[in-house]
Amino acid sequence: MVQYKLSYFPVRGLGEVSRFIFHYANIPFEDNRIGGDDWQKYKSETPFGQMPVLEADGKVLAQSFAIARYLARKHGLAGKDDWESAQLDSIADLLKDFNTELRPYFGIIMGHSKDNKDEVYKTVFKPTLEKNLPILEKLLKDSGSGFFAKSGVSWVDFHVASYIETLEGLGPDVVANYKEITKHKAKVYALPQLKKYLDSRPKTQF
Amino acid sequence: MVQYKLIYYPVRGLAETTRLILHYANVPYEDKHISFEEWPNMKTTTPFGQLPILEVDGKPLAQSFAIARFLAKKHGFAGKDDWESAQLDAIADFMKEDITTECRSYFMARMSCGEGDKDELHNTVFKTSMEKNMPVLEKLLKESGSGFFAKSGVSWVDFYIASFIETFERLIPSVMSVYKDLLKHKETVYALPQLKKYLESRPKTQF
Numbered sequence: 001m002v003q004y005k006l007s008y009f010p011v012r013g014l015g016e017v018s019r020f021i022f023h024y025a026n027i028p029f030e031d032n033r034i035g036g037d038d039w040q041k042y043k044s045e046t047p048f049g050q051m052p053v054l055e056a057d058g059k060v061l062a063q064s065f066a067i068a069r070y071l072a073r074k075h076g077l078a079g080k081d082d083w084e085s086a087q088l089d090s091i092a093d094l095l096k097d098f099n100t101e102l103r104p105y106f107g108i109i110m111g112h113s114k115d116n117k118d119e120v121y122k123t124v125f126k127p128t129l130e131k132n133l134p135i136l137e138k139l140l141k142d143s144g145s146g147f148f149a150k151s152g153v154s155w156v157d158f159h160v161a162s163y164i165e166t167l168e169g170l171g172p173d174v175v176a177n178y179k180e181i182t183k184h185k186a187k188v189y190a191l192p193q194l195k196k197y198l199d200s201r202p203k204t205q206f
Numbered sequence: 207m208v209q210y211k212l213i214y215y216p217v218r219g220l221a222e223t224t225r226l227i228l229h230y231a232n233v234p235y236e237d238k239h240i241s242f243e244e245w246p247n248m249k250t251t252t253p254f255g256q257l258p259i260l261e262v263d264g265k266p267l268a269q270s271f272a273i274a275r276f277l278a279k280k281h282g283f284a285g286k287d288d289w290e291s292a293q294l295d296a297i298a299d300f301m302k303e304d305i306t307t308e309c310r311s312y313f314m315a316r317m318s319c320g321e322g323d324k325d326e327l328h329n330t331v332f333k334t335s336m337e338k339n340m341p342v343l344e345k346l347l348k349e350s351g352s353g354f355f356a357k358s359g360v361s362w363v364d365f366y367i368a369s370f371i372e373t374f375e376r377l378i379p380s381v382m383s384v385y386k387d388l389l390k391h392k393e394t395v396y397a398l399p400q401l402k403k404y405l406e407s408r409p410k411t412q413f
Contacts, residue, residue, distance in 0.1 A: 048300050048342060059289070066295035073288055082279055083262075089272035094254050100307055135254055 004029035006067075007042065008052040011206045012162050014064035015052040018071055020158035023197040025075035065092055072155035080151035088156045091139060091148055095156075095163060098132045109170065121171070129167065129174050136160065137180040146187050153191065161188035166206055210235035212273075214258040215242060217411045218369050220270035221258040226365035226395075227274060229404040231281035271298060278362035286358040294363045297346060297355055300339075301367055308335050313413070316377055328378070336374075336381055343367065344387040353394050360398065368395040373413045 004022065008015030010033035022029045034042060039051070046053050047062040054060070054067040061067055069089070072078035079085035099106075105125040107113035143150050147157045164185045168175045175182065189198060210228065214221035216239040228235045240248060240257065249255050253268045260266070260273040267273055275295070278284040285291035312332040315324035346355060354360045355367070371392045375382045382389065396405055 047296065047346075048304070056289075061289075061292050061296060063296035063299040065299055066292045069295060070288060070292035082276060083265075083267075086267055086272045086276035089275060090253070090267060090269035093269040093271055096303070097254075097256075139253075 001028075003055075003057050005032050005055040006030070006052060007032040007034060007046075007055070009033065009035050009039070010202065011204045012166070013206050016162040017064065017068045017155055017159040018052065018054065019197070019201075020162070020194060021068060021071045021075065021077060021155055024077065024153075024158070024191065024193045025071075026193065027071075027075070065096075068092075068155045068159065077154050079149050079154055084149050084151060088149055088154050091136075092156050092159060094132075094135070095159060098128065099163075101128045101132075105170075125171055126174055129171065129178075133175070133178045133181055137178060140180050140184055146184070153188070157184070157188050161185040169205055207234075209261075209263050211238055211261040212236070212258060213238045213240060213261070215240060215245070216409065217413055218373065219413060222369040223270065223274045223362055223366040224258065224260065224277060225404070225408075226369070226401060227277045227281070227283075227362055230283070230360075230365070230398065230400045231277070232400065233277075233281065271295075271302070274362045274366065283359070283361045285356050285361055290356050290358060294356055294361050297343075298363045298366055301343070301363075301370065305335060305339050306370060313377070332378070333381060336385075340385045340388060344385060347387050347391055353391070360395070364391070364395050368392040376412060 004027065006015060006018055006022070006029055019031060021027075022031075034051075043049050047060060050062065052064050052067060053062050054070075061070060069078060073085075079088050102125065104113065104115065105117075105120050105128075108115055108117045108120055139148055140146070145152055147153045148160065149156070160181075161184065164175065164181055168182075168185075188194070210233065212221060212224055212228070212235055218225075225237060245257070252259055253266055256268060258270055258273060259268055260277070267276060275284055279291075285294045309332050311322050312324065312327040315322040315327050347353075350357050352359055354364045356363070367388075368391065371382070371385075371388050375389065375392075395401070
């Protein structure tokens with residue numbers, strides 16, 4: 001049996017999608033949550049000086065989506081065929097673009113930027129959500145399965161649900177207007193295979 | 207036979223990886239160019255309001271990496287197995303996030319379509335990113351040993367990186383000239399015989 005270790009900061013962020021995959025597929029893994037000095041010590045051992053990093057029998061893989069896609073493929077959570085996998089990949093990369101657009105606001109929340117929070121909420125956060133959430137809702141509608149793939153749940157549902165949880169925390173009034181995406185998050189979080197993990201995991205803002 | 211149509215602006219940008227894949231694999235496709243002026247009119251017809259789009263027998267697929275990975279997988283150059291494919295995915299995502307996205311403000315200023323002082327951004331954004339990240343790519347090439355990013359040989363990620371190194375080299379040759387292994391990698395990719403005809407005939411674009 002493969003020995004898995006997932007190293008990431010003690011937040012959901014880019015690691016939660018892979019944690020969900022492991023728990024959903026009932027695969028044991030070491031959920032190595034590190035930060036501070038421990039991270040500084042580990043950093044130079046990582047391929048790109050970043051986390052998350054997956055170790056599989058000691059072999060190292062970096063980059064959150066490369067890790068998630070690799071694990072998802074192994075456990076039937078990456079679409080039913082190459083075309084559906086590709087559609088899922090495109091939705092995941094759209095989320096990345098969405099996140100890049102939100103960086104000016106996240107920067108303020110995380111204390112890297114001294115820009116005015118209320119101003120950037122109005123000029124960046126709200127419009128970016130109003131642009132992107134309808135796209136995600138249309139994709140859900142086109143799928144019809146309640147998940148992003150017609151064939152059922154995938155790694156992309158895990159990533160989107162966790163991201164929406166973060167956005168809900170930062171802008172509950174905006175996200176509340178998007179009933180389908182809110183329903184999607186609830187549906188993912190109601191999956192019985194995730195219950196034990198969801199009940200026990202640390203609650204984090206990101 | 208599958209009908210492919212690749213829709214993008216008349217530049218290399220995020221579509222060149224896919225064009226190189228299709229030429230390398232000798233797969234016929236329609237290389238549709240949409241001008242920057244025409245784009246606003248067709249934007250709402252696309253899945254995400256973005257280009258490139260690949261139409262496969264009329265069905266659309268968005269996002270440059272989803273497109274490249276799908277085609278590369280079909281034609282046998284997305285890594286020899288799932289682990290190698292994942293390693294390639296990681297390199298591509300690193301290049302996209304840490305290099306091209308981080309440097310976007312600099313490129314926009316250089317191409318006079320963004321705010322920001324290009325000389326200031328050169329020193330604060332571009333130079334910093336290159337000095338931090340180019341050595342990482344060179345180390346990966348060295349570890350592979352094949353001359354390409356995958357030990358098993360050429361992949362879509364070689365096409366992606368070569369095209370961006372070409373762009374960076376055109377923009378700032380003085381910064382890029384120290385990264386000899388990356389420049390050599392670009393030459394190795396561009397010397398692939400399957401790409402010769404396309405490389406000789408394609409339009410020369412700044413980016």
